[in-house]
Amino acid sequence: SLLSTRYAGCNPDSVYLLGLFVTPPASKADLWIFFIPQQEILVVEPGKFRLLVLQQQPELPQKVVPNRGYSVTGLPVPLVKVRNIASHVFKFPDVLF
Numbered sequence: 397s398l399l400s401t402r403y404a405g406c407n408p409d410s411v412y413l414l415g416l417f418v419t420p421p422a423s424k425a426d427l428w429i430f431f432i433p434q435q436e437i438l439v440v441e442p443g444k445f446r447l448l449v450l451q452q453q454p455e456l457p458q459k460v461v462p463n464r465g466y467s468v469t470g471l472p473v474p475l476v477k478v479r480n481i482a483s484h485v486f487k488f489p490d491v492l493f
Contacts, residue, residue, distance in 0.1 A: 427483070432475070439484040448481055449473060 423442050430438040449471055456471045479485055 430478070434488055436479075436488060437484075437486040438475075438478060438482040440478060440482050444481045445478065448477060452477070 425442060428440050428442055428445060430440065432438070452471055452473050456473065458469055459472050460467050460469050
């Protein structure tokens with residue numbers, strides 16, 4: 397469960413993904429795909445992302461992000477660090493739909 401906290405048109409290195417603490421892990425997916433509009437697509441193994449979130453926990457402040465009818469709390473993990481653990485990174489305009 398992840399949310400992009402910023403959108404297209406900004407510096408990609410100032411984008412964060414919100415890592416949520418879920419114990420036990422709720423996702424049974426083998427891969428998570430993050431679509432950063434007009435910038436890139438990242439393919440990440442959930443276990444690697446969870447480990448990254450845990451490693452970043454002492455350094456990053458928690459952030460509350462409102463959603464429709466509820467809020468979620470997590471750690472804003474810099475996209476550049478997520479990019480480092482991604483198994484695949486596809487940059488636009490290299491991705492054809």
